[in-house]
Amino acid sequence: MNAPLAVRPLSAETAEADALLVAPSREKRRLQCYLALVLGDILSVCAGFGAIGYLFVGSSGFSDSLVHAQLILPIYLTLALYNGSYSIASLRDGWIGIFRAMVAMVIAMAVVVFVQFLIQPEADVSRSIFNGGAVAAMLAIAWTRLQLRSFVTWRCGANVMNELLIDDGGPQLALPGAIRVSAAAMGLRADLNDPHALDRLGLVLRNIDRVIVSCPASRRAEWAMMLKGANVDGEVLDDEVARLGAQGARVVGKHGLLLVSAGPLGLRDRAIKRIFDLTLAGLAIVALSPLLITVALTVKLQDGGPVFFMQKRMGRGNRFFNMYKFRSMTHALCDRDGNQSASKDDQRITRIGKFIRHTSIDELPQLFNVLLGDMSLVGPRPHATGSLAGEKLFWEVDMRYWQRHGLKPGLSGLAQVRGYRGATDHESDLLNRLQSDLEYLEGWTIMRDLQIIFLTLRVLVHERAF
Template sequence: MQILNRKTLLFKLLFVLVDIFLIHLGYLLAFFMKFGWTIPDENLTPYLNTWPGLTLSALSLFYFYKLYGGYRWRWGEVFASLVCVILFQAMAAMALSFLFRGFAFPRTVLLTAPLIQLVLLSLWRRAAWHLERRLQEAVRVIVVGQPHEAAALAEKLEAATDGAIRVAGLVVGADLQTGLSEYHDKADNYDKHCSTLAGWPVLGDVSGFNGCLDTVNPDKIFVCSSLSQEQKVEVVYACVDRDKKVLLVPDLYGIMLAQARLDQVDDVPVFTIGRLNIPEESLIIKRLMDIVLSMIAVIITAPLNILVAVAIKLETPGPVFYLQKRLTLQGKPFYLYKFRTMVVNAEQESGPVLATEKDPRITRVGRFLRGTRIDEIPQLLNVLKGDMSIVGPRPERPFFVNELIKDTPEYAYRMNVKSGITGLAQIAGRYSTSPENKLKYDLLYTKSYSLSRDLAILLQTVKVILMKDRAS
């Protein structure tokens, strides 16, 4: 294990050195394209003086977008992160050029350097992505949970990591025979003779978990949220005894314990559980940030909004904007503004239904607007009006809110904060993420709110826009 950690550390150090080298190589090549092989001293000297600032900003961005140790990501996610790094690094270069008056970055260099850097880093990172997968051994894991949930999580772990995680088997929470029989009644891919669920071997049930650990000796154990508290305790204690890393999928009760503060009454240790809302003093700062950022965004996107309005009117008759009733803080209704992406009266016959990926009601212009998230821009007006915040849980329609509350009463807690254009569920989830998992992210956002968290979500949202399979 120590040799493996040393190899991983050296590999990350190599990543850092090559990344920084290519960032600065991009700047130098841009200067060479502008001036030839002899860069004027009035340009070269300020560049060398500002080298530490450019290096620090680049390293910070690589770290923020999790590009060190992200070998489990799909390549599409790695590339989207690289685009964001280059975009914000270009802004950092312009800011440094403004702050240090002598730092002479010609406009041609500011424009060409990011393109060169993106090409160089993409080629290097693509090669390293394949190399790292060859050098890194797959992490062997056991998934513990009720049959359906355990099988679903196992499938997600292997698919989402491109095989960097290998599921050695499943441990079911219910009695082994009872659990398999229930799964068999609902699933077609159950092999009665091989005792497998969706292709993974069933190692046993929780009562025999100690034996499963000794037999398989996994690197990590994933525990699903559906297990009872007693079963979770049994699994965790067994993992701690054998010094095994255990990862718990939180249930809603576990989320309530997040950010709990350790306190004591006399000699009794207690946890103080915070409320599921944002402190009033933080709400003032959050509102000021909403107003400033949304006003800036409205001004910047004004030319684009005009082009979109013309495109919508040219393709289909009807209004440019689409108003839809949604619910925000404490269930207060408001009308959400969006660019119209569907034909007029799209739900006249069907009633309220969620749009699908290839929904025939979506126009050609609307499909492009949805794919690029441009249809969301008018919601900046909702932010200025105070209906929404820039960051917060996505507002939902009253019909769907009522249905979701019937199935999951805790869904009402997500309306303890004002709805937002983007949120934690949008950057951490995918389009196909279940409502239950999106709810968990929304509640976690409320429990761990901070201004820095909002800024981080905004920066991550840029990456999400570049990825088709992320949540909308």
């Protein structure tokens, strides 16, 4: 027969619960911030439309423009609610919330225009007031949300969530903004046979939004089971996940599978990037055709050798392709395997070669690689297989090097606009650009590609371009 559990006085239980409280609740404060954002958006939409209507027509235009605001507000708020304009991510980063709100407003405008056309195609609607009011509303929303950042910080602090890190003898983890407690000091044990241990953990996890437990491998299963019933987002630290580079996990039957590789871009993103590449590369070739022809003739007249230098490089999926450049070295001394990186006073480089390398003009034929689908305008730069960093091959310096090939190589990339280009005399020269390439793979957006292209224009002429 099981022994009865010890019953403690209510006052003692209350005192212990208060002693184990590690953080005040932020849930209500987050709700207050969400409400403030909603009210701010409503006022901004009304103010934006009202101001434009009054400026264009006067008092009568003010009332008419408010009708537009009333039509667009329900649609906007519904879209904003579903696209995360009122979410933890938006509270953490105001610009994320502003971007999502702009997307919701643009879609809401399109819906209103479409419905208006279907219902009353002959309706006399002032396009200037509607469009101007929408733009003014978006500007007002952005301004209001930026002003509300101080309110969010006041109510929720720097970290809008309560994250708790329980140290039970596992690896040390740096988690900025998290509350760190010692399992031993708090009397927390991974013991599924002791209801008091479960109760004590529940008291500690009051008001906690996410908890991470760092413990030895032998106790991970027990901690995982305890967290499953704790009504909180729980994670158990396992460095094997980092060693394998796992990106997710799933269970098939009785087996656990770790996702260790996936294409960086989905079908939609690949299509957007490809259309972007074809459009800009085609326009660039047409616009730069006089320059391309002039350089080709100059290279040919220099020593009578071929205009283009073709070298085998490794591209997406670890597959080789032939990369084109204007030949900048004496034909007899061209290094097709890339075993020797070019140096500042390299005797192999011709006079015209020095100029086109210094101005990055020698890279322009890679626009044709973009049209052929071997390369992209933006991506990790392709390297010759024989390239060395110090005295080691690139992949011998860091095995993560192969991860760069998850995307098509690019004419320019994040590493290049940060100044990591030229000879790799030291291992650190490779590591700097590798880190930038991996960062680019983790967070691709078309806007980031545009930003990198504009920044590339600033570094076309570079002291390390030789």
